[in-house]
Amino acid sequence: MIAKEIRAQVGDICRALRRDGLVVGTAGNVSVRVDDLVAVSPSGLDYADLTPELVGVHRMDGTAVAAPLRPSSELPLHLQVYARTRARAVVHTHAPASTALSCVVDEVPASHYYSAMFGGPLRVAPYATFGSDELADNVAGALHGRAAALMANHGAVVTAATLPEALELARYLEYVCDLHLRALSTGLPVRTLPDAEIERVAGLLGDYRQSAPVGAHA
Numbered sequence: 001m002i003a004k005e006i007r008a009q010v011g012d013i014c015r016a017l018r019r020d021g022l023v024v025g026t027a028g029n030v031s032v033r034v035d036d037l038v039a040v041s042p043s044g045l046d047y048a049d050l051t052p053e054l055v056g057v058h059r060m061d062g063t064a065v066a067a068p069l070r071p072s073s074e075l076p077l078h079l080q081v082y083a084r085t086r087a088r089a090v091v092h093t094h095a096p097a098s099t100a101l102s103c104v105v106d107e108v109p110a111s112h113y114y115s116a117m118f119g120g121p122l123r124v125a126p127y128a129t130f131g132s133d134e135l136a137d138n139v140a141g142a143l144h145g146r147a148a149a150l151m152a153n154h155g156a157v158v159t160a161a162t163l164p165e166a167l168e169l170a171r172y173l174e175y176v177c178d179l180h181l182r183a184l185s186t187g188l189p190v191r192t193l194p195d196a197e198i199e200r201v202a203g204l205l206g207d208y209r210q211s212a213p214v215g216a217h218a
């Protein structure tokens with residue numbers, strides 16, 4: 001079983017996402033993996049009411065160990081990400097800048113050096129219906145060697161070693177996407193940083209690098 005303190009963090013992170021304007025209502029979802037169990041936020045419950053007891057725990061095949069409520073519709077996405085990366089925490093948002101950018105680009109280039117936090121330029125996973133296995137597959141693929149990805153016409157996903165780290169990265173992702181959107185909106189060409197500089201910065205930001213699912217893919 002996953003400790004109550006860890007399940008409590010799922011609710012805390014959901015409330016922080018809403019407080020920070022990264023989700024509206026209950027549009028985001030949050031999970032954490034401990035060994036081969038995954039605790040995930042339930043579907044549609046007001047985050048204010050999300051107690052540790054209401055955070056469901058599932059096996060990697062999706063079967064419930066203890067889940068008093070229906071799990072997030074994006075449970076397949078969370079499970080696929082855990083199956084294909086070294087992530088131990090996954091945060092999915094509909095944050096405005098990330099989502100706007102997901103509607104207009106196929107990749108978020110390294111316009112700000114913070115891109116190094118995520119392993120470099122970010123992919124935009126092709127659109128598929130929310131909750132579908134196809135979307136889960138697209139997103140897990142887009143995360144190859146990266147700690148985050150956008151989801152076309154939908155939102156963003158961030159992975160990390162812990163939930164607090166995932167929340168922090170989600171904030172930085174929204175910031176980076178907001179900057180890029182503003183740069184694009186000038187209509188001028190956006191200057192981007194070369195791979196070598198992103199690698200250098202990644203080295204300097206080693207702590208973030210450790211939480212990225214780099215090289216963990218089949």
Ligand SMILES: [Zn+2]
Nearest residue numbers: 027130154155
């Ligand atoms: Zn969503």
